[in-house]
Amino acid sequence: MRSVKAMFVKQTLDMFRNWPVLIQYVVYPAVAFVFTVLVAKADETIADTMFVAMFSSIFAGMALVFSAMAVIAEDRETKSLRFLVMAGVKPHEYLIGVGGVIFLFGLGVSVVFALIGGYSGAEFFKFLLVMVLGSAASILLGASIGILSKNQQSASAVGIPVSMVLGFAPMVTMFNETAKQIFDIFYTQQVNVVANDVSTDIARPVLIILANIAALAALFAAAYRKKRLG
Amino acid sequence: MIEMRNIVKRFGTQTVLNDVNFTARDGEIFGLLGPSGAGKTTIINILTRQLYADGGSHSTGAEPFETGLMLDQDGLYARLTCAENLNVVADIYGMPRKKSIEALQSVGLGDAVKKTVQALSWGMRQRLALARAILHEPKVLFLDEPTSGLDPATARGIHQLILNLKEKGATVFLTTHNMDEAVKLCDRVALLHKGKIVENGAPSEICERHGAVKTVPDLESVFIKLTGAVLE
Ligand SMILES: Nc1ncnc2c1ncn2[C@@H]1O[C@H](COP(=O)(O)OP(=O)(O)O)[C@@H](O)[C@H]1O
Ligand SMILES: [Mg+2]
Numbered sequence: 001m002r003s004v005k006a007m008f009v010k011q012t013l014d015m016f017r018n019w020p021v022l023i024q025y026v027v028y029p030a031v032a033f034v035f036t037v038l039v040a041k042a043d044e045t046i047a048d049t050m051f052v053a054m055f056s057s058i059f060a061g062m063a064l065v066f067s068a069m070a071v072i073a074e075d076r077e078t079k080s081l082r083f084l085v086m087a088g089v090k091p092h093e094y095l096i097g098v099g100g101v102i103f104l105f106g107l108g109v110s111v112v113f114a115l116i117g118g119y120s121g122a123e124f125f126k127f128l129l130v131m132v133l134g135s136a137a138s139i140l141l142g143a144s145i146g147i148l149s150k151n152q153q154s155a156s157a158v159g160i161p162v163s164m165v166l167g168f169a170p171m172v173t174m175f176n177e178t179a180k181q182i183f184d185i186f187y188t189q190q191v192n193v194v195a196n197d198v199s200t201d202i203a204r205p206v207l208i209i210l211a212n213i214a215a216l217a218a219l220f221a222a223a224y225r226k227k228r229l230g
Numbered sequence: 231m232i233e234m235r236n237i238v239k240r241f242g243t244q245t246v247l248n249d250v251n252f253t254a255r256d257g258e259i260f261g262l263l264g265p266s267g268a269g270k271t272t273i274i275n276i277l278t279r280q281l282y283a284d285g286g287s288h289s290t291g292a293e294p295f296e297t298g299l300m301l302d303q304d305g306l307y308a309r310l311t312c313a314e315n316l317n318v319v320a321d322i323y324g325m326p327r328k329k330s331i332e333a334l335q336s337v338g339l340g341d342a343v344k345k346t347v348q349a350l351s352w353g354m355r356q357r358l359a360l361a362r363a364i365l366h367e368p369k370v371l372f373l374d375e376p377t378s379g380l381d382p383a384t385a386r387g388i389h390q391l392i393l394n395l396k397e398k399g400a401t402v403f404l405t406t407h408n409m410d411e412a413v414k415l416c417d418r419v420a421l422l423h424k425g426k427i428v429e430n431g432a433p434s435e436i437c438e439r440h441g442a443v444k445t446v447p448d449l450e451s452v453f454i455k456l457t458g459a460v461l462e
């Protein structure tokens with residue numbers, strides 16, 4: 001517990017100063033806000049929630065994958081992880097502390113997205129639930145990439161294309177039916193589906209996202225068993 | 231007591247440690263001397279259980295939480311301040327955070343408490359790494375080339391600090407390729423060459439044994455005599 005707290009504090013302090021990571025928590029909601037106000041609200045033919053839906057799924061797929069990956073890859077590369085293990089920090093304590101901070105940052109941004117989207121009442125919580133689950137999936141994926149990579153550079157080489165596909169899948173599906181069928185199994189697509197029309201039944205999206213989480217947790221467990229953290 | 235018995239370590243086909251034996255007694259400063267590539271860091275890694283040996287036995291007489299380690303400057307959080315870096319460690323060990331400030335003062339970083347690591351000079355980072363290693367007042371402290379790359383004044387400061395730690399009862403195991411440092415600091419030393427300990431004992435004893443006492447004990451010439459190798 002002491003170690004979880006230590007990791008949590010370290011990560012919180014670091015997040016506010018880790019400019020390349022922090023910027024992502026600002027840019028996506030900011031862009032969504034600008035487009036919602038200037039475009040969606042002004043244009044009768046565009047749903048008010050379209051840009052929130054678009055950027056919240058991009059955020060879940062990209063920013064969270066990227067930060068989990070970047071943080072772990074950096075801690076491995078600078079060998080601070082090795083020092084922690086020497087000091088008796090258990091790998092799960094490290095991951096809970098660090099992942100927890102990323103999760104809370106993601107939750108904060110999700111609330112901002114919900115407010116921009118103008119969701120209220122039950123819709124607000126439905127949207128948040130889907131975002132929270134999507135965030136968990138993204139953090140597992142990012143952590144797996146971070147663990148499997150030698151350094152930050154090789155993490156980015158894998159993480160950037162993967163998160164691009166995840167983040168932009170919902171946009172591609174707007175234009176292509178085949179893509180829609182394929183990307184249907186991606187959690188980012190399901191985040192997008194719910195955000196677009198939050199009055200829908202969320203049972204199916206939630207189940208698909210949970211299946212994603214299960215698959216990514218298995219990936220994470222395999223990555224972890226293979227590489228440990230040192 | 232830190233002890234190695236018949237330790238063998240290979241990396242692939244290269245035998246880096248070939249039947250290494252030594253004992254460092256409790257409460258002393260023990261120096262492991264050898265040129266770079268001799269296997270000093272490998273010995274520390276084995277003793278601190280970061281590497282497995284291929285043969286032999288070893289012990290440090292201390293639990294992991296009673297052990298301090300400064301391998302290099304790695305693992306400092308660049309965007310965190312000196313105090314924040316140490317607070318992370320203090321939190322892990324359940325020590326009060328005022329220990330962080332005390333540790334920083336003890337290495338002469340009292341004025342840099344709020345500086346981020348990325349704004350520190352090389353020598354300051356080295357001292358911060360040392361502060362991190364001693365924060366939890368370990369019983370046994372491993373220091374891998376604690377003064378390499380430091381200016382003489384900073385090195386002297388670190389020497390004093392190591393002597394203070396010994397005063398307080400810690401066992402200090404350090405590596406160096408600086409013979410003067412070894413003579414000045416260490417109660418006993420072991421000379422490592424080509425994977426073997428070629429000599430060990432108190433510096434003055436070793437020098438007498440090899441007729442190498444000039445005005446000051448001259449370990450350097452002992453090493454050259456024994457091995458034909460020159461230390462850089
Ligand atoms: N992980 C490793 N894999 C392969 N060879 C290594 C590894 N670590 C050290 N060595 C080799 O072992 C020898 C001793 O290295 P090291 O213990 O770092 O020496 P020192 O600390 O005395 O300079 C060197 O020849 C080095 O190349
Ligand atoms: Mg070395």
